[in-house]
Amino acid sequence: MKNNLESHIKLNENIIIYVDGELISKIDASVSVYDSGFMMGDGIWEGIRLVNEKWLFLDDHIDRLFDGAKAIDLDIGMTKAEIKQELFKTQKANKMTDKAHARLMVTRGVKSKPFQRPSYSLNGPTIVIIMEHSEDATDNPPIKLATVSQVRGNPMVQDPKLNSHSKLNCILACIQAEKAGADEALMLDPHGFVSTTNSCNFFIVKNDQVWTSTGDYCMNGITRKKVIEICISNNIPIFEKNFSLVDVYSADEAFITGTLGSLVSVESIDGRLIENNTNYSMTERLLHLYNDLTHSV
Secondary structure (H helix, E strand, O other): OHHHHHHHHHHHHHOEEEEOOEEEEOOOOOOOOOEHHHHHOOEEEEEEEEEOOEEOOHHHHHHHHHHHHHHOOOOOOOOHHHHHHHHHHHHHHHOOOOOEEEEEEEEOOEEOOOOOOHHHEOOOOEEEEEEEEOOOHHHOOOEEEEEEEEEOOOHHHHOOOOOEOOOHHHHHHHHHHHHOOOOEEEEEOOOOOEEEEOOOEEEEEEOOEEEEOOOOOOOOOHHHHHHHHHHHHOOOOEEEOOOOHHHHHOOOEEEEEEOOOEEEEEEEEOOEEOOOOOOOOHHHHHHHHHHHHHOOO
């Protein structure tokens, strides 16, 4: 794992980055210090994984990007088809075909003054595509979670479904988790029910049933959606419901989902081991089914 990571870091030193229509070397790529994303966190983004020359669930990601842009009244200035072409152009420039990911970012653009008002962004959006070599999603070891005091807020504050550049709430949660010796933070919703981790969606397995949160206070994850669909199509009981830490601590299994990691098993939460006392792993079954899906798209 360590050698693979070091190898990818070295490979990624020479990537080509897309900035507003231009393909620029990593060392030379930049955006203005007056950019809305840098200055105010005013923007949206998508992370997309490249497997066997195909961008996984690309339409889902592009749809979510445009939905987010509409929600914050941001004109991307391109059609969905045009955005895809810019992604393909960046992929070609980097000569990537597999085990890679892209971060597609759109901000409100360069501001005329360093203030919040959106109307100060006069010249259209800033669009950046960073494409990097990455680990195989099947190589991820089990992780540790720690429940934190930061909660996923309600939509009146900032809708958790928005994949925005404003991630401070999740970053604070991640800091708390790291201070506690964990890999990720387990975040509750405003009512005290389990919601999500700071960067991934969260599932547990109890008595051969798969549970995840209602979806009201978490990112509407693409991988989350696919896992739910896999459960339904394979007659695996799946419930989107409220549940508490009491349910989590007594779970047979727990796992997180995300674009880059796919499904990753959780080995402990708040120092409590998640112990599966059966010879059957629902997480492994779902991972196999998910991998079958990703190789068929």
